[in-house]
Amino acid sequence: MIYFITQQDKYVKIGYTKAKPLKRLVSLQIGNPFKLTLWGCIPGEKDAEARLHQAFDISRVRGEWYALTPDIVKYMHEVESLRVCITDAEYEYIAQQHGLLDRLRLTSGCVDSETHKWII
Numbered sequence: 001m002i003y004f005i006t007q008q009d010k011y012v013k014i015g016y017t018k019a020k021p022l023k024r025l026v027s028l029q030i031g032n033p034f035k036l037t038l039w040g041c042i043p044g045e046k047d048a049e050a051r052l053h054q055a056f057d058i059s060r061v062r063g064e065w066y067a068l069t070p071d072i073v074k075y076m077h078e079v080e081s082l083r084v085c086i087t088d089a090e091y092e093y094i095a096q097q098h099g100l101l102d103r104l105r106l107t108s109g110c111v112d113s114e115t116h117k118w119i120i
Contacts (some may be wrong), residue, residue, distance in 0.1 A: 002049050004039040004076055007032070011061060012039070012068045012076075016049040042079060 003021040005013040005028060017024045025038045042048075056075075059066040066072060 001041050002044040002052065003041040006037050006039050006068060007034050007065075010068055011065050012072055013065050014049065014052050014056070015064045016044070016046050039076060 001018075001021055002014065002016050003024060005015070005021075005025055007013075013028070015024065021038055021041045025036060029036045053060070053064065056066050056069075056072055059069045059072060061067055
């Protein structure tokens with residue numbers, strides 16, 4: 001799974017994970033003082049991730065982090081298969097395990113405040 005995690009509308013991490021993207025978000029958030037948001041994910045393996053890295057290389061800041069340029073934003077909006085790829089139960093479990101459930105609900109913009117379901 002290839003995921004897109006944004007930081008304050010300035011940067012985006014384009015990465016690959018065999019695990020669930022939310023687990024990766026939680027892992028990155030623990031070591032990051034700025035709010036991170038799981039924008040979405042697309043099916044794909046390491047080779048597809050490498051192609052995206054190459055396509056956006058001019059915007060690379062460091063490692064898998066890129067400046068959130070208009071070209072990258074356009075790509076993220078145009079990819080129809082880009083979506084949040086976790087179930088409500090996975091979201092609840094992972095967020096509870098890391099003590100982030102209320103924080104993620106309040107800051108992610110992806111969860112309906114009444115139903116606590118992901119808005120896709």
